[in-house]
Amino acid sequence: MADNLQPSPTLFHTMKHLLTAFLLLFLFAACHSDDEEITDSGNVNRNDISLYPDAARLEFPKLKTENSVLIVHRTGGEVNYSVEWDYNLKSQRWSCYTLNRQSLEQHTTRYYGNPQYPLDPDLPAQYYFDRPSADYTTGDYFYGSGFDHGHICPSADRLYSKEANYQTFYLTNMQPQYKEFNAGLWANMEGQVRQWAKSYNTEMLYVCKGTTIDSEMNIIKRIQGKLIVPKYFYMALLLKTAYGYRAIAFWAENEKVDRDGDKLSKYAISIDELERRTSIDFFCNLPDDIEDEVEAAFSPNAWGF
Numbered sequence: 001m002a003d004n005l006q007p008s009p010t011l012f013h014t015m016k017h018l019l020t021a022f023l024l025l026f027l028f029a030a031c032h033s034d035d036e037e038i039t040d041s042g043n044v045n046r047n048d049i050s051l052y053p054d055a056a057r058l059e060f061p062k063l064k065t066e067n068s069v070l071i072v073h074r075t076g077g078e079v080n081y082s083v084e085w086d087y088n089l090k091s092q093r094w095s096c097y098t099l100n101r102q103s104l105e106q107h108t109t110r111y112y113g114n115p116q117y118p119l120d121p122d123l124p125a126q127y128y129f130d131r132p133s134a135d136y137t138t139g140d141y142f143y144g145s146g147f148d149h150g151h152i153c154p155s156a157d158r159l160y161s162k163e164a165n166y167q168t169f170y171l172t173n174m175q176p177q178y179k180e181f182n183a184g185l186w187a188n189m190e191g192q193v194r195q196w197a198k199s200y201n202t203e204m205l206y207v208c209k210g211t212t213i214d215s216e217m218n219i220i221k222r223i224q225g226k227l228i229v230p231k232y233f234y235m236a237l238l239l240k241t242a243y244g245y246r247a248i249a250f251w252a253e254n255e256k257v258d259r260d261g262d263k264l265s266k267y268a269i270s271i272d273e274l275e276r277r278t279s280i281d282f283f284c285n286l287p288d289d290i291e292d293e294v295e296a297a298f299s300p301n302a303w304g305f
Contacts, residue, residue: 043291045284054079055285058238059096059206062281068093071122071172075164081153083120083172086213087127091228092172094210094280095152099197106159111166117142117149120172128171129226141227142176150177150233152209154190175211176229177254184260185267189235189250192264196239196303206238208282220254230254234274236282238294247283247294248303249274265305270298 047055047063052070055063060082063070067088073080081097115136125131132139142149152173158164167173177186197205211230212218220229235250251274252259252267271282272295283291 042287043285044288045281047285054082058283058285059098059208060285061094061096061208062284064093069127071120073122073167075161075167080158080164080167085123085127085172089213089228090127090129091213092152092175093213094208095173096208097153099157099193099205099207100202101198103160104157104194104198108159108162108165110155111169117169117171117174120170123172140171141223142174145176145223147176147229148179148182149174150182150186156190157194176223176227178256180256180258181254184258185252185262186233188260189264193235193237201241203240203242206283208236210234212278214279234278236271236274238283245290245294246297246302247271248298251277265300268300268305271295
């Protein structure tokens with residue numbers, strides 16, 4: 001009789017699966033509750049990639065959701081660099097890209113052509129002020145303004161192919177800079193970034209460079225009442241080596257002053273400080289614990305200063 005009281009194997013396994021499912025459901029609810037977004041990915045502030053899948057890349061800051069479009073330039077199917085363009089202000093906010101020894105290999109020379117600074121073919125015409133004339137002497141508001149066409153993604157960072165270099169001359173990658181700033185302090189910062197990218201232990205350097213266009217107090221003027229001349233320029237850098245990540249930023253004023261001999265450490269700040277000054281969330285696609293650590297840490301000695 002005792003044997004007849006034992007549950008059948010089928011019933012036993014069914015009850016076991018139901019109990020397991022109940023326990024898993026309980027644990028899932030307990031762990032997620034109000035923190036589902038955090039426990040789901042460990043990254044609360046990452047970019048929403050439903051519209052722009054490339055925005056998941058580590059060089060990207062948090063995208064602005066209003067009045068802005070993302071332009072991603074490619075060569076050979078690979079991302080060359082990306083731009084966030086504010087179509088209300090008709091100005092670029094930043095360019096971002098990656099650097100390492102391979103991408104800094106030189107297989108071409110700097111582009112010189114006509115026009116020297118063409119319109120970006122990926123930017124709808126209505127998002128710029130006016131379509132330039134055939135020779136670009138009108139409609140390109142840099143000409144005759146007293147300001148250089150300041151590259152944000154530099155030509156010298158993209159000499160690995162003719163097409164990649166040509167794309168850096170699009171007007172969407174330009175911001176007005178005083179010549180003294182463009183050819184002096186800014187160029188020195190760009191050179192230092194390339195040196196870090198070519199370091200023997202660098203796996204990848206993630207770069208986001210841009211300007212202050214979102215606040216009138218951080219704008220010098222508007223050329224012909226239209227094109228913004230930013231007062232400040234910045235570089236946000238995330239370095240990946242075999243030992244992990246570290247980050248640093250540069251912040252400098254766009255001045256008609258010769259600062260070619262300045263030590264770059266004078267302009268170095270933490271990413272946290274750069275975020276405070278710009279209200280931009282940099283390297284938001286890093287896991288939160290890594291992002292918090294590298295953005296707060298700031299050791300000039302670790303960067304050779």
